[in-house]
Every structure is written in C-alpha cells, then in structure tokens.
Amino acid sequence: MRIGFVMSMGRIATVSPRKREMARAFIFDWGLVFYGLLLVWHFGSLWRGEAAKGALPLLEISVFSTLLVILATWYGATPGRKLLGLSQQVQPRWYRLLWIFFSLMIALLTLVQGWRATQVDVAALLNRDGFDGVLRIGSALLSPQLSIFDKAIRALIETIYIALMATLLAVPVAFVVGFFGSQNLMTVTRWGSFVYSVVRFFLNLTRSIEPIIWAIIFSVWVGIGPFAGMLALALHSVASLGKLYSEQIESIDQGPLEAITATGAHSLQVVWYGVVPQVFLPFLSFTIYRWDINVRMATVIGLVGGGGIGTMLMQYQGLGRWNEVGTIIILIAIAVWAMDFASAKLRAAIS
Amino acid sequence: MTPRAILQIKNLSKTYPGGVHALRGVSFDIAPREFAAIVGLSGSGKSTLLRCINRLIEPTEGEIFFDGCSVTDLSLSELRRLRREIGMIFQQFNLISRFSAHTNAIFGRLGVIPLWRSLSGFWSKEDEDLAEKALCKVGLGHKMGRRAMNLSGGEQQRVAIARALNQNPKLLLADEPVANLDPALAHSVMQYLELANREFGMTILCNLHTVSLVKRYASRVIALKQGELVFDGSPEAINEDWFRHVYGEDCHGVA
Ligand SMILES: Nc1ncnc2c1ncn2[C@@H]1O[C@H](COP(=O)(O)OP(=O)(O)OP(=O)(O)O)[C@@H](O)[C@H]1O
Ligand SMILES: [Mg+2]
Numbered sequence: 019m020r021i022g023f024v025m026s027m028g029r030i031a032t033v034s035p036r037k038r039e040m041a042r043a044f045i046f047d048w049g050l051v052f053y054g055l056l057l058v059w060h061f062g063s064l065w066r067g068e069a070a071k072g073a074l075p076l077l078e079i080s081v082f083s084t085l086l087v088i089l090a091t092w093y094g095a096t097p098g099r100k101l102l103g104l105s106q107q108v109q110p111r112w113y114r115l116l117w118i119f120f121s122l123m124i125a126l127l128t129l130v131q132g133w134r135a136t137q138v139d140v141a142a143l144l145n146r147d148g149f150d151g152v153l154r155i156g157s158a159l160l161s162p163q164l165s166i167f168d169k170a171i172r173a174l175i176e177t178i179y180i181a182l183m184a185t186l187l188a189v190p191v192a193f194v195v196g197f198f199g200s201q202n203l204m205t206v207t208r209w210g211s212f213v214y215s216v217v218r219f220f221l222n223l224t225r226s227i228e229p230i231i232w233a234i235i236f237s238v239w240v241g242i243g244p245f246a247g248m249l250a251l252a253l254h255s256v257a258s259l260g261k262l263y264s265e266q267i268e269s270i271d272q273g274p275l276e277a278i279t280a281t282g283a284h285s286l287q288v289v290w291y292g293v294v295p296q297v298f299l300p301f302l303s304f305t306i307y308r309w310d311i312n313v314r315m316a317t318v319i320g321l322v323g324g325g326g327i328g329t330m331l332m333q334y335q336g337l338g339r340w341n342e343v344g345t346i347i348i349l350i351a352i353a354v355w356a357m358d359f360a361s362a363k364l365r366a367a368i369s
Numbered sequence: 370m371t372p373r374a375i376l377q378i379k380n381l382s383k384t385y386p387g388g389v390h391a392l393r394g395v396s397f398d399i400a401p402r403e404f405a406a407i408v409g410l411s412g413s414g415k416s417t418l419l420r421c422i423n424r425l426i427e428p429t430e431g432e433i434f435f436d437g438c439s440v441t442d443l444s445l446s447e448l449r450r451l452r453r454e455i456g457m458i459f460q461q462f463n464l465i466s467r468f469s470a471h472t473n474a475i476f477g478r479l480g481v482i483p484l485w486r487s488l489s490g491f492w493s494k495e496d497e498d499l500a501e502k503a504l505c506k507v508g509l510g511h512k513m514g515r516r517a518m519n520l521s522g523g524e525q526q527r528v529a530i531a532r533a534l535n536q537n538p539k540l541l542l543a544d545e546p547v548a549n550l551d552p553a554l555a556h557s558v559m560q561y562l563e564l565a566n567r568e569f570g571m572t573i574l575c576n577l578h579t580v581s582l583v584k585r586y587a588s589r590v591i592a593l594k595q596g597e598l599v600f601d602g603s604p605e606a607i608n609e610d611w612f613r614h615v616y617g618e619d620c621h622g623v624a
Contacts, residue, residue, distance in 0.1 A: 277463035277529075280423055281536055282452035282480030287487050291476060295467045 043098035159344030177326030181312035184251035196263025224257035247324025310361035374398035381431035391417040406587035453480035456533035466518035474500035477535035503535040523554035543575040
C-alpha cells in the first residue's frame with residue numbers, strides 16, 4: 019500500500035497532471051463528436067434514400083471530428099473539459115446552446131437508431147396468432163410429458179457432472195495460476211514481475227471470451243458432446259477462479275508471511291503456511307460458487323452442443339415437442355434453484 | 370570494532386522507492402549476549418533497521434556482518450541459512466491463527482525440517498517434543514492444543530517467543546514486542562525475552578517505545594532520530610537531556 023501510494027505520487031510528479039487531463043478531455047470530446055457525426059451521416063444517407071450498404075466514411079469523419087474538436091477546444095469549453103473540471107469561465111450563450119443542441123441530437127438519434135436496430139415491432143407483440151402460440155407453449159409447459167422424465171434426469175445428471183468435472187479440473191490449475199498472478203508475491207523480483215504480467219494477460223484474455231464461444235471452439239476440436247462442454251467450462255473457470263484467487267492472495271495479512279520467511283523457511287513453506295491458511299476458506303467458498311455458476315453455464319453450453327440437458331432441450335425444441343420442452347425447463351429450474359440454495363447454505367456454513 | 374562482535378552494521382542506509390530516507394549511515398556493533406534496545410520516535414527507522422538485518426527489506430547502502438560473514442551479498446539458499454540463525458518477534462505477533470500454539474511453535478524450525486515433512490504436516494517426534502519444551506518454557510504447556518486465534522494477546526506473543534526459542538537462533542530481533550499489550554502483560558513478555566537472553570544465550574535487539582522497559586531490561590541503548598544514530602551507550606545515561614536529545618525539544622521524559 020505504502021509503496022504503491024508513494025510510487026503513484028512519483029508518476030504524477032513527472033507527467034504534468036494538467037496535460038494528462040487535457041488529453042483525456044480531448045479523447046472524450048473526439049469520441050462524442052465522432053459518434054455524433056457518424057449518426058448524422060447515417061441518417062443523412064437514409065434520408066436521401068440510399069440503402070445503408072456502402073462503406074462508412076470513417077476516415078473523413080475522423081479528420082472532420084479532429085478539426086472540429088480542435089476548433090471547439092481553442093474557442094472555449096467542451097463537454098470533456100467541463101466534465102474534468104478544466105474550464106470554469108462562462109461561455110457565450112450561442113456556444114452553449116450549440117453544445118446542448120448537439121448533445122440532444124445525439125441522444126435522440128441514438129434512441130431512433132436503437133429502435134431501428136432491434137427492429138422493434140409493436141404489431142408483432144400484439145399479434146393474435148403470436149399470443150395463441152405462446153398460450154400453446156404455456157399450456158404444454160403446464161402439462162409435462164413424463165415419459166421422458168428418466169431420460170431428462172439422466173441428462174440433468176450429466177450436466178451437473180460436466181459442471182463438477184470442469185470445476186474440479188479448474189481448481190488445481192487456478193490455484194497455481196492464482197499464486198503466479200498475485201502482485202504481492204510475484205512483483206518482488208524482476209523475473210516474478212514478468213511472470214505476473216504474462217499470467218494476468220492470459221487470464222484477462224481467456225475471461226473475455228464467453229464460455230459459449232469456447233464451447234464452439236472445443237466442439238470443433240474434440241467433437242460435439244459433454245467433453246467439449248466440460249473443457250469450455252474448465253477453461254473459463256480457470257480464468258475466473260484464477261483471478262478471484264489471486265485477488266484474495268493480494269489482500270492477505272503480510273505479517274504471518276514475514277514471520278515464516280524470517281525463520282529461514284523455503285519459499286514453498288512460506289506459501290504453504292504463510293499464505294494458504296489465510297486464503298483457504300475464501301477459496302473454498304469461491305469454488306462452491308463456481309460450481310453453482312457452472313451448472314447454469316453447462317445448461318446454456320448444451321444448447322450449442324456441449325451435451326447434457328441443454329442439448330436435449332435443443333433437440334426437442336427443434337422438433338417442436340413443447341410438452342417435452344416444458345418438462346425439461348421445469349427440471350432445469352428445479353436443479354438451478356437447488357444448486358443455488360445448497361451453495362448459499364454451504365458458503366454460509368464455512369464463513 | 371570489537372573483533373568478537375556478533376553483529377556489525379556499517380554505514381547502513383535505506384531509501385524507499387519514492388525517496389523516503391528511512392536510515393542514513395547507521396553504524397554500530399553488537400557483542401554476543403548483549404540485550405540492546407533501539408529507541409526513537411515513530412518513523413525514525415527502527416523497524417526498517419531490524420528488517421535490513423535479516424533482509425526482509427533490502428538495504429540501499431552499507432554493510433552488515435553477522436557472525437563474521439556479510440549479510441548483504443548472499444545467494445537465496447545462503448540467505449535462508451542465515452535467517453535460521455536470526456529469530457524475529459513482531460508487534461502483531463504474526464502467528465498462523467488457524468493453527469494450534471503447538472504447531473506454531475514447531476514453525477520455528479521450518480528452516481531445518483525436511484521440506485516433505487513440513488509440507489505434509491507429518492512432524493517427527495523430535496519436532497513435536499522440542500516445540501512442547503519451548504512452550505513449557507514460556508508457561509504455555511497447558512494450552513498447547515489451543516488455536517492461536519483463541520489465545521489472548523499476551524499468550525500469542527509468548528507463543529511467538531516459544532517459536533523463536535524453538536528456532537534457537539544466535540540473534541533475536543524483536544520489533545516492539547509489547548506495544549500491543551497492556552503494561553502488566555508487557556513485563557511478563559519481556560521476562561521471557563530476558564530468559565532467552567540469559568538462559569539460552571541469545572543476543573537480543575529489541576525496538577522499544579517505553580523508556581522504563583529499556584532501563585529495566587536492556588544492557589545497551591541505541592537511539593535513532595530520522596534515520597540517524599543519535600545515541601549509543603548505556604541505559605544509565607537516560608535522563609531529561611538525553612530524552613530531549615532523542616525525542617525532540619517538546620517531549621518530556623519519564624526519566
Ligand atoms: N514500505 C515502505 N515504503 C515506503 N516508505 C516506508 C515503508 N516502510 C516504512 N517507510 C517509511 O520509512 C520511515 C521509517 O519507517 P519505520 O517503519 O522503519 O519506522 P519505525 O521507527 O519503525 O516507526 P514505528 O515506531 O511507527 O514503527 C517512515 O517515514 C516510513 O513512512
Ligand atoms: Mg516500527
């Protein structure tokens with residue numbers, strides 16, 4: 019803490035804070051103007067009846083927004099400068115009105131474009147036939163098809179095991195990764211800092227790709243089925259558990275660690291007795307929670323061929339067998355609720 | 370420069386990243402079996418000095434010799450061997466709170482217990498007996514199985530002393546060992562440090578805040594002021610003038 023604080027003071031002292039804030043304001047204003055001009059161009063071409071197919075004039079708009087922002091910054095306050103408190107003087111009325119008009123226009127066009135992009139269709143929502151369709155499914159949900167009960171339970175158990183295996187596989191890897199990704203243990207030496215940065219980079223990269231996308235990748239690799247789903251979940255679990263673990267390690271009390279180090283212990287002993295006892299229960303709690311999350315995710319991943327109850331749901335949905343779909347949805351809901359309940363109780367018990 | 374000094378500090382300086390000069394050219398020698406107290410205002414560099422000696426903190430400049438060998442240029446395994454010979458006691462006790470007093474005492478010998486044994490927790494009979502003996506020394510033989518977190522502050526510090534006794538170092542560093550304890554308990558803990566000094570022949574370097582404790586227990590007093598050594602001599606010298614010299618003009622002593 020103390021070191022970090024002192025060093026950040028040092029950094030501010032070398033780069034003028036005002037310059038940095040100015041740069042931030044410029045980037046903010048530029049983004050605003052660029053987006054505004056893009057919207058204007060888009061609606062302009064619609065107005066002229068051109069289909070929105072042609073290439074976007076990104077370069078022209080970039081240059082134009084840069085010029086505009088430079089001009090505006092030179093003349094007076096801009097939203098970015100106001101936001102960062104860089105400009106206090108009162109601006110001419112027309113200038114302020116211009117910005118207000120511009121901002122309102124952006125807000126309005128954004129709403130209109132949002133409406134268009136999601137193809138909002140009130141008529142479809144109020145359509146009589148559509149209602150009937152929903153009622154059909156709804157009533158089918160209420161009259162479950164018990165003949166597939168056995169099969170569905172098996173698939174559900176498969177899902178829970180996919181989640182369990184993914185969690186079990188992820189824990190030891192995340193455990194090691196968590197230590198290599200914790201700032202307080204690693205950034206003591208130069209080599210350690212390097213390892214820390216690399217680990218952090220891969221954790222963030224892996225985490226930023228959704229498990230469902232990993233599932234698609236793995237189903238191409240090892241074929242559609244529970245194995246692909248399990249691998250996808252395991253990989254994602256390593257990334258998120260690794261991050262949670264390392265954050266927990268970063269928040270430990272350094273005292274016991276110092277005491278163990280001072281006895282002349284090996285660094286493995288230092289980690290084992292100085293760190294692990296402090297993080298064990300939080301780790302356990304994170305892990306149980308992860309299993310709970312993995313059961314839900316395994317269901318979703320099943321929809322893209324990751325096996326288990328999700329795959330089964332998708333098959334019956336494709337066949338339009340709504341009573342069976344209803345049965346499966348009810349079972350999933352019960353399983354998710356039960357996992358949620360059990361994991362909450364378990365976590366409460368250990369903390 | 371007594372040739373038989375167990376610890377020699379030469380021109381030791383420490384500048385923290387960010388530019389705080391915690392120590393500026395500190396030099397002194399400590400003879401074997403001495404009980405030296407280090408005093409000074411908060412922020413004068415006492416903790417930094419102790420942590421430089423076992424290299425929990427890397428000194429910026431200067432040399433430290435322990436038992437004749439240089440502390441400042443050691444490989445990792447040599448550093449571990451050095452640390453086995455230097456025990457440490459902390460203001461916050463720093464026990465592993467989920468473990469029993471007995472296991473915490475065993476931890477004193479982590480540097481000599483084989484790695485597989487220590488990681489698996491299969492302590493040998495010898496490990497267990499030595500730890501028990503150390504706990505009995507500090508009067509906690511009857512609370513061996515108690516988890517550290519369920520012990521009082523004074524008891525925790527005694528377990529920490531047992532851990533240090535079990536380590537059996539030549540030098541014992543103590544960083545304000547009684548600052549978190551009430552005055553009555555302070556003496557019970559200091560007496561065990563005295564025991565380590567008298568009975569076990571350990572040299573002691575102890576940061577203290579209370580002048581009465583310095584006078585009662587120390588054979589020597591070293592004073593730091595803003596990272597500089599401003600006094601090194603006998604506790605007999607402590608009087609009003611000494612107090613103002615070390616703690617500043619505004620302070621009134623209890624000398
Ligand atoms: N990790 C660190 N990073 C930067 N500065 C530090 C760090 N540790 C200590 N300092 C600074 O070094 C100086 C000496 O600190 P030190 O902890 O050695 O003093 P002390 O005499 O032990 O004080 P106290 O009686 O409060 O324990 C202080 O100004 C402190 O702010
Ligand atoms: Mg201190």
